[in-house]
Structures are given as C-alpha cells and as structure tokens.
Amino acid sequence: MLNYTKQQLALRNGQDKPEIWVAYLGIIYDVTESRLWRNGKHYEHWAGQDLTEEIGDAPHTASVFEKFVVVGALV
Template sequence: MKIYTKQQLALRNGQDKPEIWIAFQGVIYDVTTSKMWRNGKHYEHWAGQDLTEELEDAPHSKQVFEKFTAIGQLE
C-alpha cells in the first residue's frame, strides 16, 4: 500500500481536491462516494485527517470502515 503524509491526507478534505479521504488506525480510506461525507464533513467530523481518537464518541464501531476502500497508509 502507498504511504501518504498527514499533509497529503489533509488535501483530500473535500475542498482542496475532489477526493475525500479519512484515516483510521494508520489506514487511509477513500470516502468520496459516501453520502455521509458530502463536502468533506460528517456531522462534526472533517475529512482529511486521522479520526482514530474520534471514534470513541461515534455511535458506530470500527466495522464501518469495512465499507470503504483502503487506499494507503498514514506515515
């Protein structure tokens, strides 16, 4: 899997580039086609960042990431 920096991930926030990416436990997922991530925002969470710590407050488990394509690893 390709390795991306936090800066590269940050550009995929739904605003700067057409891709919408998020990271969880060191893996980067492409959520571009998800209706839940329109414009790079999912409730109070923003794309282009590592959401590992924020999952603790989510109403779902980490299995939600199985729906998305893993495209790389976070450096």
C-alpha cells in the same frame, strides 16, 4: 500499499481536491462516494484527518470502515 503523510491526507478534505479521505489506525480510506461525507464533513468530523481518537464518540463501531476502499497507509 502507498504511503501518505498527514499533509497529503489533509488535502483530500473534499475542498482542496475532489477526493474525500479519512484515516483510522494508520489506514487511509476513500469515503468520496459516501453520502454521509458530502463536502468533506460528517456531523462534527472533517475529512482529511486521522479519526482514530474520535471513533470513541461515534454512534457506530470501527467496522464502518470495512465498506470503504483502502487508499494507503498514513506515515
């Protein structure tokens, strides 16, 4: 598994680079193909960030990440 820094993750925000990535519990997921993450925004959440702290406010569980491709680990 490849390792990425917070700075590298931040570039995958749907604006600076075409990829749209988010992290959860140290794992980075590619959400580029999700219609819910168009332009790097999902409701009040922004791509290119670690969403671990924010999942508690979501109307869904963390199992939502299971449908996305794992890109690497956040270090």
